[in-house]
Amino acid sequence: MSRRLVLLRHGRTEWNHALRAQGHSDVPLDAEGEAQAKAVAPVLAAMDPVAVWTSDLARASGTARAVADQAGLEPVHDARLREFSMGTNRVGLTLQEYADQHPVEHAALVAGDIGAIPGRESDEQVLARFLPALTSYADELADGETGILVSHGAAIRVAVPAFLGWPAGVDQSLGVLANCGWVELEHSVGTWTPSDARWRLRAWNRVVS
Template identity: 85%
Template sequence: MTRRLVLLRHGRTAWNRSLRAQGHADVPLDDEGEAQAKAVAPALAAMRPVALWSSDLARAAGTARRVADEAGLDPVLDDRLREFAVGTHRTGLTLEEYADQHPVEHAALVAGDIAAIPGRESDADVLARFLPALTSYAEGLADGETGIVVSHGAAIRVAVPAFLGWPPGVDQTLGVLDNCGWVELEHAAGTWTPAEARWRLRAWNRVTS
């Protein structure tokens, strides 16, 4: 039988709307985000999940609570599922404001020199905490079971290819997840040729209509 992991991005926040970097800032859902979480909850509950894990940041935890209420589960908060830390000076600013107020750091960001930005996490930093969490969740699912992970767009986009064993850089070919868009991973045998079961990408950025 098939095991399934569903990774859900949180609903919208006021900072999403104004294009402000959030990182580890504890920004709650706005009214639209609450509506998105309420709308997606029945779709995920219909998958009959047996477990629900979430980032502890307010925007993810608030989304998870909506899913939990619909699915009859208690969400487990895990700080390993947090979004990238974007750096002390970047948090709360638009990209234009960041470039104006911290031009040296902005130039380093554009050049990909993440180490030069105080407090900013690299892909490797995020994967070092996110992948062990995702792997432990996957290993805890029995055949036929589904687990849901509520997290953040950028963290999910780097974690999924790494979890699947794809080459570095593939994450850049994946589209940005919508607020309350989700990813479906399944542990199943090959479709076209006989092969041992492994984790595969079933869907990227599914949304409710």
């Protein structure tokens, strides 16, 4: 038997479409995002999940509600599953607007000097809140059970490699998750070493075809 964790990125928002940074801003799904959530819901519900956990931000919780309703569950909201805080001056701006309006901060971003950007979370800060949540929910699953966690693209991309124990920096080799794209993690024994039971990456960025 095996356990399965599905990490789903939220559906599209108007700010996604306009390439505006969202961070902790509570931007709701747009019409396309609602359609994406409606389309993915029966696919994930067919996995017979026992729980749906979600970021408390509207774009994630709205997506989670669609999935949970289809699966006959009540979503559990958890602020630890939020996206990166992008910094006060970055929120709502495109990258070009940010460069034009806050050139010093933009230069720090390009240089990777995250500490110089007021309010911006580092990878380590995000993992400090996200990883314990992910681990605790994984531990709740019994053999044969599936849990669905709804969150945000950048947060998922740094959390998955850390959860799997991969070396730092591996997240940079993973593709950007599509809106309502999902990741599948499976806790199972190894093909060649049956005694080696661990969490493994089964799929990255699956989408409804």
